[in-house]
Amino acid sequence: RSEWERERAAMCRWLNKLPKPVAVFAANDARGRQVLDACLAADLPVPYQVAVLGVNNDELICETSQPPLSSVAVDVEHAGYAAAELLDHLMRGTLREPRLITYQPAGVVRRASTERLPVTDRLVIRALEYIRINAGLNIRVTDVAGHLGVTRRWIEKRFAAELDRSVLDEIKRVRFETVRGLVSQTGLAFTEIAHRCGFTSANHLGIIFKAHFGVTMSAYREQHARS
DNA sequence: TAGAGTAGTGCCCTGATATA
DNA sequence: TATATCAGGGCACTACTCTA
Numbered sequence: 001r002s003e004w005e006r007e008r009a010a011m012c013r014w015l016n017k018l019p020k021p022v023a024v025f026a027a028n029d030a031r032g033r034q035v036l037d038a039c040l041a042a043d044l045p046v047p048y049q050v051a052v053l054g055v056n057n058d059e060l061i062c063e064t065s066q067p068p069l070s071s072v073a074v075d076v077e078h079a080g081y082a083a084a085e086l087l088d089h090l091m092r093g094t095l096r097e098p099r100l101i102t103y104q105p106a107g108v109v110r111r112a113s114t115e116r117l118p119v120t121d122r123l124v125i126r127a128l129e130y131i132r133i134n135a136g137l138n139i140r141v142t143d144v145a146g147h148l149g150v151t152r153r154w155i156e157k158r159f160a161a162e163l164d165r166s167v168l169d170e171i172k173r174v175r176f177e178t179v180r181g182l183v184s185q186t187g188l189a190f191t192e193i194a195h196r197c198g199f200t201s202a203n204h205l206g207i208i209f210k211a212h213f214g215v216t217m218s219a220y221r222e223q224h225a226r227s
Numbered sequence: 228t229a230g231a232g233t234a235g236t237g238c239c240c241t242g243a244t245a246t247a
Numbered sequence: 248t249a250t251a252t253c254a255g256g257g258c259a260c261t262a263c264t265c266t267a
Contacts, residue, residue, distance in 0.1 A: 141254065151236060156255070168254060204245075 004034070011035065012042040020049045023114070029054035029061040032069050036113065040066070045125045052113045057106075067112035067132065075106040123148060124162045127155055131170050139198075141167045176212055179205065183217050184224035190217055 015024075015038055026032035032054030036046060044050045046067055054062065057073035082101045089095040112132060119125050130147050131139070144167055145152040159167050175197055182193045190202040199205040209217050 152254085153237075153256090154235060157235090160255095166255070199245095201246090208244095 008034070008038050008041060011038040015039060015042050015044055015050060018050075020044075021051070022049070023051040023053065026052060026054045029056050029058040029069060029071050032071065032113075033061055033065050036065050036067070036069060045122075045129075047113050047115050048119045048125050048128070051116075053108070057109045062109070062111060065113070070111045070114040071109050073106040073109050075103055078103045119162055121158055121162045123150070123155070124158055127159070127167065128170065131167075131174055139171060141171070144171075176209075179209065180213070180220075183209075183221050193217075 011034070015022075015035075024032075024035050026035050032052050035050075035052045039046050039050050039052070046052060052069060054069050054071040055074065057071040062069040062071050082103060086095070086101060119128065126148055127144050130144055134143070141156065142152050145155045148155060156167055159170070163170070179193060179197050182188055182196065183190075186193075188196075190205065194202045194205040197205070206217055209220075213220060215223070
């Protein structure tokens with residue numbers, strides 16, 4: 001077996017021993033992805049029993065992980081300037097004594113791996129996973145129930161007992177998060193965003209976007225382009 | 228073994244939402 | 248804006264489990 005397979009087996013044993021729910025802070029995104037891999041192998045649902053946070057915000061790793069990995073974004077631009085300044089002092093011979101340079105991280109980029117959902121019911125966890133993956137396909141509550149092989153009435157009651165919100169609320173929440181991300185982080189046409197997120201038209205999406213966020217999609221995009 | 232409690236389901240009504 | 252569709256919740260019923 002490969003070295004990683006042996007290490008993953010050890011990581012699975014370690015993860016299984018930890019009290020749940022638990023959060024794991026990985027030294028970097030690659031390591032965070034390995035933790036996610038071990039959780040999958042150990043049948044530990046992320047983020048419901050194990051939350052995982054990486055460092056570096058490597059978008060390729062974070063966005064292609066399953067679920068997407070939350071990560072601490074490092075302020076590399078600031079670090080580069082600080083290093084260049086230090087190098088300049090060294091080259092000029094103006095550095096009197098060694099000094100430690102520290103700088104703040106740019107922030108935490110939140111993704112699904114750290115979403116705060118204290119859920120223990122396996123059926124509800126499966127429903128949440130299905131919704132997270134398929135919310136953009138205009139799914140309905142009956143689709144979620146059908147996927148799980150239970151009735152709508154049953155999944156609704158289990159949701160209410162476990163999460164204090166309805167199945168539909170969760171579908172809407174995930175859809176709006178997707179819409180918000182596409183509006184603020186891409187230059188996609190609103191028609192395309194509406195299509196991708198399961199809305200029949202950009203007009204209709206615009207109406208409910210404003211009702212939900214209090215601003216039009218154009219204004220929201222403009223605000224986030226400036227910030 | 229009978230009764231109590233619980234889980235699961237279907238039916239139906241009301242209100243909300245999507246669409247033309 | 249009217250209409251169709253869907254979600255949510257109450258209620259009743261059945262099946263199952265637990266306990267005395």
